[in-house]
Amino acid sequence: MTATSWVEGADPGPYGLAHLPxxxxxxxxxxxxxxxxxxxxxxxxxxxxxxxxxxxxxxxxxxxxxxxxxxxxxxxxxxxxxxxxxxxxxxxxxxxxxxxxxxxxxxxxxxxLPFRVADYVDFYASEHHATNLGRLFRPDAEPLLPNWKHLPVGYHGRAGTVVPSGTPVIRPRGQRKTPDGPVEFGPSARLDIEAEVGFVVGVGTDLGTPVGPDDFAEHVFGAVLVNDWSARDLQAWEYVPLGPFLGKSFATSVGHWVTPLDALAAARTAAPVQDPAPLGYLQEADRFAYDLSLSVRWNGTEVARPPFAGMYWTPAQMLAHLTVNGASLRTGDLYASGTVSGPEPGQRGSFLELTWGGREPVTVGDGESRAFLEDGDTVTIAATAPGPDGEVVGLGEVTGTILPALD
Amino acid sequence: MTATSWVEGADPGPYGLAHLPxxxxxxxxxxxxxxxxxxxxxxxxxxxxxxxxxxxxxxxxxxxxxxxxxxxxxxxxxxxxxxxxxxxxxxxxxxxxxxxxxxxxxxxxxxxLPFRVADYVDFYASEHHATNLGRLFRPDAEPLLPNWKHLPVGYHGRAGTVVPSGTPVIRPRGQRKTPDGPVEFGPSARLDIEAEVGFVVGVGTDLGTPVGPDDFAEHVFGAVLVNDWSARDLQAWEYVPLGPFLGKSFATSVGHWVTPLDALAAARTAAPVQDPAPLGYLQEADRFAYDLSLSVRWNGTEVARPPFAGMYWTPAQMLAHLTVNGASLRTGDLYASGTVSGPEPGQRGSFLELTWGGREPVTVGDGESRAFLEDGDTVTIAATAPGPDGEVVGLGEVTGTILPALD
Known part of the structure; x- marks a missing residue:
């Protein structure tokens, strides 16, 4: 039987004795x-x-x-x-x-903000998300790019604009261009979310010291929910050839509570089998995923339940890849999984996917129809994980409300 | 007449009284x-x-x-x-x-390291560099991508691996793939440099506060030389669609001495005319470039003299673009220009361009032929700028020697 806390109402509950974030x-x-x-x-x-x-x-x-x-x-x-x-x-x-x-x-x-963010890296580890984006952006080509199954694709984001849950998100302004239209400047018209799980590095490394995937728990302290707000119109125009920049750098929200990996021991589960087998440095002696069930609420309406366990690349593989070139780690490094999307339409962790490029609006809140985020909208991402003996661990939510763009 | 220092030998010289880095x-x-x-x-x-x-x-x-x-x-x-x-x-x-x-x-x-690096952003502001890379990578297409003349393309690099000049650079290992070959793992075989000028932010901003191009000197303290070491084989395989990652994140070297903008007042010169005119937020009331002459020495042989004055996007425009979406600045933010390359073959700030993809080796040091960096090679980047009354300001060099990859 699980121990319980004398703090009234703590057990059973998302912040029970088995959690302690x-x-x-x-x-x-x-x-x-x-x-x-x-x-x-x-x-x-x-x-x-x-x-x-x-x-x-x-x-x-x-x-x-x-x-x-x-x-x-x-x-x-x-x-x-x-x-x-x-x-x-x-x-x-x-x-x-x-x-x-x-x-x-x-x-x-x-x-x-629970920790000072050193470097922030964002991956792209859901096969379903990568496939959906490939279908949306390159409808006539293979949806997955040739490198995708060989390495966890990732890039550096802006550490200085990682903000704690609840921080209002000002709609960013910037450049965009539709294929046949002019280059324009204005508030983003395709403001989106990415529901992600982030991992917080505790123990750093020296330059030139790769971390193998089986040393994951020697370096990573815990997990935190992440909303990687994304301005899709800005991103689409700017991202070739050096990747996303202003379409992401205006804000990335993280939950208030960092869940220690020890609290997720019971949530370990089998990770997807990889085909082709990855190169040696990405092979895990003990390959596992974390069985986190995410929930995305848009103005109070749950619009998606993305399953983290199905991510093609595991957090341990992401860390091994991030460091294989000798890049050092620092305490406070944050790396996020990329959008968590599952195979079903109700499991998509971005609105771009959920509304299929904005063409299939959803109904949220008091019957409002939505393709992308409107001013005043609130998005809350939550997640639960199995704890010991049937308990449920509930990760700290990450929420944010959109404010109008500046004049 | 310029004032001189009582410190013997200081004037005239690269670190004379007009410099004071x-x-x-x-x-x-x-x-x-x-x-x-x-x-x-x-x-x-x-x-x-x-x-x-x-x-x-x-x-x-x-x-x-x-x-x-x-x-x-x-x-x-x-x-x-x-x-x-x-x-x-x-x-x-x-x-x-x-x-x-x-x-x-x-x-x-x-x-x-002269300052704690907050976020590190790397731009791509030389038209000649971007054109050369376009010709090398996409020989049958327009060399400049459609967005290039509308915005200073940039991305975030790894702040935690910015190291001071003189730090040895361990050859990174990683994945690469030639078009017809298998996916391989090993030490980078196309290790390169990028000779750049970096700008150091002093005064930060709050989230949601764009900095106009004419407020550049209210926020930027000074300039520092940067070598953005690049593993071209790793970069070529990984960079689609999210940009460079491990091909860059193993090390970025900066000079020891930060040159205040005030020491570069006499180096202000006209910047290239932009056609098409950029959007309003990138238009400068007082558009200027800095007339820095870079020098790249490879095992002691000067192989290039890239001219910074010809960069299409100015440092002020880079800052305006970086913040137009509301991204905040922090003290210690570093943003670099991207490779400085001029129109002439002897003005190319990367070896990829200098040896035209490795096909036209150069002779360096004691008559060694080089396409890319070999273990033991040393690269030193220096730069001079006009000071007041015919003085010359010499920026702090950035140097590094390649160590063999780890086993």
Whole structure:
């Protein structure tokens, strides 16, 4: 039987004892951002906990920082130790009196970006997404490009515009051109989302040190939901030959809570068989996927349920590819999966796919018809994963509302 | 007549009184990285200068940091004030006794990365370079793609692998595929350089705040030479459709000395006329280029002299484009011009162009024939600019030697 928490209402629930994700919060009483762990509808203040003798002396300084980075950099021994101690104090009622005073209601916590983002890389790892985009953009050609099954295609995004969930997204302006029209400037008319899962690097590497796929958990701390907002009209005009740039760089939203990989142990499942077999550096001794079920809500209406388990390239393969050329990792590096789309129409993680290039609008909210995002629209991405013994782990949602473009 | 420095041999010279570039150095006696300004063959320790009452109190803390970032963030008033004071103490011999004790021979200074790189963006702003690459890669088509004359094409590179000049470059390994061959893994066989000029952002912006081209000097502190090492075989196989990734992310070298824009005032010159006229947000009231003459030496042999003044897109236009979608800037953002190539064969800033895809080898060093970089090769990029009254400003060189790939 699973242990449960003495925090009322925490178990069963998305933020039960089996989850314990980390974030950075402040309160109106104490506006200094500090690290907290989520339990039920409460946030446990780890800075306050670390002022006493609770954590080991070498770990305590990590919780006097306004971001997760110092803790992430400490690596798996610290991650495991802290998780073990938190599990103990949040399950054993003898700790209740002392710990309860360090809890803040989650709805009173102002949440910040959980970690300082070093580099941000975005992959393109869903075969269904890549195939859909190929069909939409190159209807007369093979939908998958020749390199797609040989390597996880990816590129660098803008780290400085990664924002925490809830940050409003100002509709970007820029250049676009339809095949027969003039070059124009204006607010994006094809504003879209990409529902993704991001992975947060804790332990960095030196330049020239590739990380093999089986060393994934030695470097990656955890997962966070990502919405890679995309201006499709800007992107279509700019992206040849150097890839997406302004069509993406205006904002990328991440969830408030970073879920440790340890909380996803029960969510490990078989990953798709790869044909052709990839090159050696991408072959995993222990190949697995994470069985996360995403949900995309558009003005409150669930429009898609993309399944993460079916991604062709695993997070471990993405990391191995990212570093095989010797590129170093830094604490706070974020790499995201690319749009999570499944084989079914109801499993598409971008509106470009969902509305098939805007030609098949969907109905959302109070009966509004939508092809792309309108000003005032809100999109929320959530995900659940199987926890131990039938529990369900619910990842921190990522949400954002579109504001009109600037004049 | 230009003022000169009392530092022996400084004027005339690349690091004369008209230049005063900033860097970060340490010494064997004091291994803490600190900010210095280069004058002749000496480095003036600004941390030491700031311990007294020399700079204004609000400026002093900037020089107690191990990178330029805090100083960069202070903006043009601080930049001008410090430059003015340094010019004074380095020209007026009455300061010699006090200041001379704070000088370190440049050859005894260990140089570090001058600033913490926030985001790194690479453009593609030379018409000759883009045309050459078009001819090489798509011989039967128009060499320039349709978007090229409408916007400065660019993409994000990896900030975490920007390294200071002199850092050895380990030959990257990765995937490649020739049109008719199999997918292979191995050390890059087409390792190349890109001689570029980079611009360093001092004053950041809030999300949603475009920077117009005429506000360039309110945000950009200065210029630095860049070698954007490129593995052409890796790049050719991976780059469709999301752009260059591992073919670039293994290393990008920057010079040790950041040249303030104020030192390049005399180097302002007319920029090429643009046809068609760009959209309004890219139109400059005061359009200008910087007249930098680059020099590329391969194992000691000068193989190219790329002229920066001829770049189709100016640094101010690059900044305006980068931010027009509302993307914020951070102190330490670095954006580079892309390969600087002129119209003549001897003005090509990449070996891919210089040896025309490897088909026309060049002779370097002690009579070695080269198409691409061999292990042990050294490439050094330098540049000069006109200073006031016939002086010459010499930018800090960027150099690197190729080490063999890891086993």
């Amino acid at each position: 980390y974030g950075v919060f402040s309160t109106s009483k104490d506006p200094t951002p500090r690290i907290g762990v989520r339990i039920g509808d409460r946030v446990l203040d780890l800075r306050a906990l670390a002022t006493g003798t609770f954590f080991l002396p070498w770990i305590r300084p990590a919780f006097h920082d306004g971001s997760l980075n110092a803790f992430l950099a400490m690596g798996p021994p610290a991650w495991r130790l802290v998780r073990h101690q938190l599990t103990e104090v949040l399950s054993d009622p003898r700790h209740r009196d002392r710990i309860a005073t360090l809890l803040t209601p989650a709805d009173k916590a102002r949440m910040h | 900033y860097g970060v150095f340490s010494t064997s006696k004091d291994p803490t990285p600190r900010i210095g300004v280069r004058i002749g063959d000496r480095v003036l320790d600004l941390r030491a200068l700031a311990t007294g009452t020399f700079f204004l109190p609000w400026i002093r803390p900037a020089f107690h940091d191990g990178s330029l970032n805090a100083f960069l963030a202070m903006g043009p008033p601080a930049w001008r004030l410090v430059r003015h004071q340094l010019t004074e103490v380095l020209s007026d011999p009455r300061h010699r006794d006090r200041i001379a004790t704070l000088l370190t021979p440049a050859d005894k200074a260990r140089m570090h």
